Amino acid sequence: MTDSSPPILRINALTKTFDDFTALHGINLNVRDGEFLAIVGPSGSGKTTLIRILVGMDEPSDGAVWLRGTRIDVVPANKRPTCMVFQSLALFPHRSVGQNIEFPLKLRGVAPAERKARALELLDTLRLPRDYYSKRIQQCSGGEKQRVALARALAFDPEILFFDEPLSALDYRLRKTLEKELKDLHRRTGKTFIYITHSLEEAMVMSDRIAIMKAGRFEQIAPAEEIYARPVSKFVAEFMGEVNFFDLVKGAAPGVALSAAASAALAGQTGTLTIRPESLRKLTAEGVADLSFEGIVTAEYLLGSRIQYRMTLATGQEMIVEVLRENAVEGGIGAALRVGCDLSAAHLIAEAADAAA
Amino acid sequence: MQQRERRLGLLYAAPLSLFLLLTFLAPILLVAGFSTMPEKVFSLTQMPDFSAYRTVLEQGYWKSVAWSLFMALLATLILLVICWPLAYGMAKVFKRFTLVLTIGVVMTLFVSENIRLFGWVLTLMKGGLIEGYWRYWTGQGFDAPLYNGPIIVFGLVYVYLPFMLFPLAQGISMVPDDARQAAYDLGASRWQILKEIDLPLAMPGIMVGSLLTFVLAAGAMAESKLLGGRAIITIADEVQTAFTYGQNWPLGSALAMVLIAIIGTVAIWAISKADLDAMMGRKS
Numbered sequence: 220m221t222d223s224s225p226p227i228l229r230i231n232a233l234t235k236t237f238d239d240f241t242a243l244h245g246i247n248l249n250v251r252d253g254e255f256l257a258i259v260g261p262s263g264s265g266k267t268t269l270i271r272i273l274v275g276m277d278e279p280s281d282g283a284v285w286l287r288g289t290r291i292d293v294v295p296a297n298k299r300p301t302c303m304v305f306q307s308l309a310l311f312p313h314r315s316v317g318q319n320i321e322f323p324l325k326l327r328g329v330a331p332a333e334r335k336a337r338a339l340e341l342l343d344t345l346r347l348p349r350d351y352y353s354k355r356i357q358q359c360s361g362g363e364k365q366r367v368a369l370a371r372a373l374a375f376d377p378e379i380l381f382f383d384e385p386l387s388a389l390d391y392r393l394r395k396t397l398e399k400e401l402k403d404l405h406r407r408t409g410k411t412f413i414y415i416t417h418s419l420e421e422a423m424v425m426s427d428r429i430a431i432m433k434a435g436r437f438e439q440i441a442p443a444e445e446i447y448a449r450p451v452s453k454f455v456a457e458f459m460g461e462v463n464f465f466d467l468v469k470g471a472a473p474g475v476a477l478s479a480a481a482s483a484a485l486a487g488q489t490g491t492l493t494i495r496p497e498s499l500r501k502l503t504a505e506g507v508a509d510l511s512f513e514g515i516v517t518a519e520y521l522l523g524s525r526i527q528y529r530m531t532l533a534t535g536q537e538m539i540v541e542v543l544r545e546n547a548v549e550g551g552i553g554a555a556l557r558v559g560c561d562l563s564a565a566h567l568i569a570e571a572a573d574a575a576a
Numbered sequence: 577m578q579q580r581e582r583r584l585g586l587l588y589a590a591p592l593s594l595f596l597l598l599t600f601l602a603p604i605l606l607v608a609g610f611s612t613m614p615e616k617v618f619s620l621t622q623m624p625d626f627s628a629y630r631t632v633l634e635q636g637y638w639k640s641v642a643w644s645l646f647m648a649l650l651a652t653l654i655l656l657v658i659c660w661p662l663a664y665g666m667a668k669v670f671k672r673f674t675l676v677l678t679i680g681v682v683m684t685l686f687v688s689e690n691i692r693l694f695g696w697v698l699t700l701m702k703g704g705l706i707e708g709y710w711r712y713w714t715g716q717g718f719d720a721p722l723y724n725g726p727i728i729v730f731g732l733v734y735v736y737l738p739f740m741l742f743p744l745a746q747g748i749s750m751v752p753d754d755a756r757q758a759a760y761d762l763g764a765s766r767w768q769i770l771k772e773i774d775l776p777l778a779m780p781g782i783m784v785g786s787l788l789t790f791v792l793a794a795g796a797m798a799e800s801k802l803l804g805g806r807a808i809i810t811i812a813d814e815v816q817t818a819f820t821y822g823q824n825w826p827l828g829s830a831l832a833m834v835l836i837a838i839i840g841t842v843a844i845w846a847i848s849k850a851d852l853d854a855m856m857g858r859k860s
């Protein structure tokens with residue numbers, strides 16, 4: 220990236236093998252100081268394995284991790300200046316809210332009065348009432364427990380705060396609220412957050428950069444818009460939402476009518492053209508576009524202010540089109556539809572780049 | 577609805593309550609009754625007479641009580657220390673081996689305590705398994721480590737190990753792994769994890785195990801008779817003697833009542849101190 224300051228966290232060729240199964244294949248990653256990085260990937264892609272190694276609960280099979288230039292993969296978890304918020308939260312059931320928050324301070328031998336003052340401060344930061352200090356953990360709601368876990372992690376004052384899907388057990392509304400609060404908290408504390416999630420939506424709302432993980436490797440690490448517009452592989456393109464793929468072989472793509480300019484631009488190239496359903500627009504019979512497609516509508520779905528159509532092209536390929544409601548196709552299912560887009564809206568994944576996928 | 581549930585609850589509890597009344601409370605009342613009778617007289621119409629208790633105080637029986645309680649306490653503490661790592665392994669580490677260990681320990685219970693203690697006597701006595709072979713090979717004999725105080729405590733530890741081990745393992749298995757990991761991640765050392773997480777969260781198991789072993793060991797006599805050769809006479813032994821050779825039932829009953837009172841107080845105090853629900857974080 221353009222930032223030239225040294226990374227706070229540097230991961231180099233990190234590998235983790237369980238018996239005969241390799242969960243991480245030589246991961247490389249630089250994380251900037253104060254960044255909010257989201258790691259997204261399907262179940263079993265190695266997200267938890269990676270984070271457990273980074274906080275020190277597991278040992279890597281190979282590779283190294285540096286934090287501000289100090290090698291930390293050899294340091295036990297209780298000596299690392301990092302801290303993790305568990306999916307289960309892992310609050311201490313036999314301690315009150317206040318005692319939970321103070322726990323890391325108590326371990327360091329901070330005086331009780333000072334501890335309490337700091338815990339109350341953190342209750343304020345997390346927008347929990349101060350009288351929660353003496354409440355039992357069991358008396359807190361899911362969202363409140365979440366905040367207590369966060370407060371406890373902040374009391375530790377880590378260099379990097381890790382999260383392993385902390386919101387996945389909560390209901391939708393609460394999750395939305397806490398997403399915003401987390402983002403806000405990140406801004407206020409200026410700490411580096413590394414956040415694992417299944418939900419791309421969550422990642423897009425909160426993070427500065429998203430790392431897409433697949434089968435123990437990072438497929439792409441970039442800001443959300445860039446990943447969305449310029450995915451490096453079909454896997455990433457599909458992960459980021461619905462998309463149409465067209466094979467391009469030496470400048471020719473069956474099912475796609477190319478304008479002269481587009482033909483010239485794509486001449487000789489081979490790969491996969493990716494086109495997002497919402498970047499397509501309806502064309503009249505004589506309308507022109509760099510890329511155009513013709514077919515018969517086979518299904519329509521109302522999506523609030525938009526309508527999504529599925530259409531079958533002459534080649535037999537299915538295609539997804541999304542248009543504003545006012546541009547609805549007359550006749551609906553069974554009608555002929557002609558759509559198109561500019562060349563700039565179609566992203567080409569070159570052959571080699573997708574070979575691994 | 578709630579009223580009905582309460583009535584159903586009482587109904588369900590009735591058979592067990594009745595059973596306990598008959599088998600637990602009734603004998604105690606009977607013993608209490610006997611303890612207030614004068615010596616060598618048996619009459620139900622007798623006025624209560626506390627001469628048996630005076631005998632208990634005057635004839636130095638408190639020494640047996642003190643020894644029994646002290647050795648029981650010592651055995652309980654030793655068992656706590658020995659069983660903790662073992663129970664930890666059973667609950668968290670051993671996996672399949674836990675079953676083997678469980679079966680092994682439970683199997684010892686199939687053989688009567690007296691027979692197992694005799695086994696130890698045969699092993700340890702002069703001319704026994706160890707000393708006999710040692711003398712045979714080296715020509716040098718040594719005194720048997722039997723018939724003293726420490727060997728009685730050893731016997732108590734040996735006999736009551738299962739009663740500490742299993743509750744402890746149960747207690748430790750209730751400590752959530754993620755709490756321990758979170759504490760470690762937040763900077764806790766091994767000792768701090770033990771003190772702040774493991775001990776408090778396993779406390780129900782610790783309490784149950786300690787109470788069981790303490791109560792059982794305080795009322796034990798086989799260890800002192802067989803291994804200890806009566807080097808120390810336990811209170812249970814005195815009670816038995818009073819009932820059998822002594823033919824002094826009121827004295828035996830009074831001694832039993834004293835023991836019951838002391839142990840009952842300890843048990844009730846421990847249980848009330850240790851609010852099991854609160855310790856397990858269940859109270860809301």
Ligand SMILES: Nc1ncnc2c1ncn2[C@@H]1O[C@H](COP(=O)(O)OP(=O)(O)OP(=O)(O)O)[C@@H](O)[C@H]1O
Nearest residue numbers: 237240242260261262263264265266267268269417
């Ligand atoms: N201790 C282990 N022994 C063997 N295999 C393991 C172990 N831990 C994880 N794995 C394997 O490593 C792979 C990655 O697991 P990991 O928990 O990191 O996935 P994840 O990306 O966090 O998935 P999820 O989103 O479901 O939490 C999985 O295939 C898992 O089966």
Ligand SMILES: [Mg+2]
Nearest residue numbers: 266267268383
């Ligand atoms: Mg996971």
